[in-house]
Amino acid sequence: MHDSDELMREALALAQHAVGLSEPNPRVGCVIAASDGHVIGRGHTQHAGGPHAEVMALRDAVEHGEIAAGATVYVTLEPCSHHGRTPPCCDALINARVARVVMAIEDPNPLVAGQGAARLRAAGIDVVTGLHAQESRELNIGFFSRMERQRPWVRMKAAVSLDGRTALLNGVSQWITGEAARADGHAWRKRAGAVLTGVGTVLDDDPRLDVRLVDTPRQPLRVIVDSRLETPATARILAPPGKVLIYCAQAHGDRQAAFESQGADVAVAANANGKVDLSAMLTDLARRGINELHVEAGHKLNGSFVREGLVDEFLIYMAPKLLGAGRELAAFGPFTALEDSLELRYVSVTHIGSDLRILARPLT
Numbered sequence: 400m401h402d403s404d405e406l407m408r409e410a411l412a413l414a415q416h417a418v419g420l421s422e423p424n425p426r427v428g429c430v431i432a433a434s435d436g437h438v439i440g441r442g443h444t445q446h447a448g449g450p451h452a453e454v455m456a457l458r459d460a461v462e463h464g465e466i467a468a469g470a471t472v473y474v475t476l477e478p479c480s481h482h483g484r485t486p487p488c489c490d491a492l493i494n495a496r497v498a499r500v501v502m503a504i505e506d507p508n509p510l511v512a513g514q515g516a517a518r519l520r521a522a523g524i525d526v527v528t529g530l531h532a533q534e535s536r537e538l539n540i541g542f543f544s545r546m547e548r549q550r551p552w553v554r555m556k557a558a559v560s561l562d563g564r565t566a567l568l569n570g571v572s573q574w575i576t577g578e579a580a581r582a583d584g585h586a587w588r589k590r591a592g593a594v595l596t597g598v599g600t601v602l603d604d605d606p607r608l609d610v611r612l613v614d615t616p617r618q619p620l621r622v623i624v625d626s627r628l629e630t631p632a633t634a635r636i637l638a639p640p641g642k643v644l645i646y647c648a649q650a651h652g653d654r655q656a657a658f659e660s661q662g663a664d665v666a667v668a669a670n671a672n673g674k675v676d677l678s679a680m681l682t683d684l685a686r687r688g689i690n691e692l693h694v695e696a697g698h699k700l701n702g703s704f705v706r707e708g709l710v711d712e713f714l715i716y717m718a719p720k721l722l723g724a725g726r727e728l729a730a731f732g733p734f735t736a737l738e739d740s741l742e743l744r745y746v747s748v749t750h751i752g753s754d755l756r757i758l759a760r761p762l763t
Contacts, residue, residue, distance in 0.1 A: 407475070407503060410429055411428055414426045424444055425542040426542075428444075430473045430474075431456050431473075440465060474502050476504060478502070480517075499524065502526065516528065541689075549685050551681060553712070554692065558576040559575065559718070562721050570603055580756065592620060595621075598623060599699060601623060608695065620687075621644070637662075666680075702730035712760050715756070717756075717757060745758070
């Protein structure tokens with residue numbers, strides 16, 4: 400016998416299995432419990448175009464010879480009510496004649512937004528909302544951002560020394576943090592729809608920016624901010640697997656065609672200064688279905704993101720070492736008054752190997 404809290408926690412644990420799989424769809428888990436409280440079906444969202452969590456849980460019940468009629472469904476997001484690439488999940492639940500649906504939080508998608516719950520109630524199904532709502536929202540924070548703000552959730556990642564240096568003055572930065580922190584950083588790449596850097600980092604470090612240190616069913620889109628299309632044709636970031644998107648400030652016919660012949664897409668998003676318009680870029684990435692944008696860039700591009708107020712979360716790995724003179728995390732300011740600084744709140748501070756992982760968000 401399991402209580403509601405325990406069953407929703409299990410549904411949230413199932414939803415974690417959709418990380419790196421379900422993009423651009425939200426990560427959803429579902430548990431179906433019989434009237435006596437024992438679990439008869441489990442499921443989570445599959446790849447885009449594949450079955451959603453509720454359908455997977457119903458299938459699981461059938462495969463185990465169980466009947467969902469009269470059961471209670473625990474699902475981490477409101478069942479969808481519209482025809483997308485799959486039929487509405489609320490119809491599947493109605494057809495299965497479940498008695499009750501406990502959902503963590505309403506779907507922010509305007510195509511759903513309460514309509515799924517309304518359809519279930521109209522069919523005589525009891526619907527309860529709000530159990531572990533915050534946990535579900537956090538798991539899908541990028542999806543909520545894209546639906547509510549029409550832009551991805553921007554997470555800026557950096558590895559720094561205790562005195563805040565990301566590299567020595569000569570540019571050497573490998574490796575400030577240890578192996579555990581690097582693997583953890585790849586796990587955060589995995590959960591992102593896109594990983595972004597600037598052309599300066601491409602020229603200096605020639606990174607791949609793919610997910611290698613943890614298993615993943617898909618590679619996130621790799622994005623380069625490159626105003627003048629200076630990325631070398633031999634750059635490792637352009638190599639498979641995964642897709643590449645380059646944002647520039649103006650069209651460059653031949654160079655653009657050369658990148659496209661290598662399989663990369665090129666998009667123009669210019670501001671008045673002849674640089675890439677970062678805000679317009681975020682809007683475009685949202686249109687492309689990107690929920691979470693993981694930024695791993697140099698101090699100049701990081702500074703631009705910070706200065707324009709575009710960073711939603713900082714993911715900082717701090718090593719227990721001092722580097723002295725070196726490169727900073729983000730180049731912005733200088734300020735003449737402390738009250739002008741960007742104030743943050745710590746979301747979490749966690750030991751990862753010998754390093755600290757700090758998650759912090761702006762106060763406003």
